[in-house]
Amino acid sequence: MPEAMVTTKFETPGIGASTVLMALRLPVGLGHSVGELRYQGRRSGRHIALPVSYVRTGDSVAVRVGNAEAKRWWRNFRSPHPVSIRLDGQWLSGTGRLAMPGTLEHEEVGAIYQSAHRNAQLDSVDPYVVIDVRTPHPVPAQQPADTREDLWRR
DSSP: OOHHHHHSOEEESSHHHHHHHHHHTSSSSSTTTEEEEEEEOTTTOOEEEEEEEEEEETTEEEEEOTTGGGOOGGGGGSSOEEEEEEETTEEEEEEEEEEOTTSHHHHHHHHHHHHHSTTOOOOTTOOEEEEEEOOOOOOOTTSOOOOGGGEEEO
């Protein structure tokens, strides 16, 4: 992961996303099913931070793209793209790619996701972002503290 990816301020898509990201830093709550995804936009170059629902299996993390027709962020992963994700307070970096509907991988990831999130209403036309993660790395000392001022909104 490039150093700039870790030390740059990140944008969130709105006040709701900012609130969820702040809640993830609390010692109780959403930690085991919601994580923070960070990446740099392919065309815009902006650094984006999003709360995402995920399932981790081994060295892979599956992120559900719910209501994909109304969202654009996942299109950055049409081809493999660097990403960082915070799971249970630990940052992982890796490469994200899409598991598109109609593929065997999409069916497999969907089954894994459904078994972990039994009450989730999954739409078979929504893709998943599959992140192949590397070993956890500590957050470098020069990274700013995670505060509301560190996350920009559009």
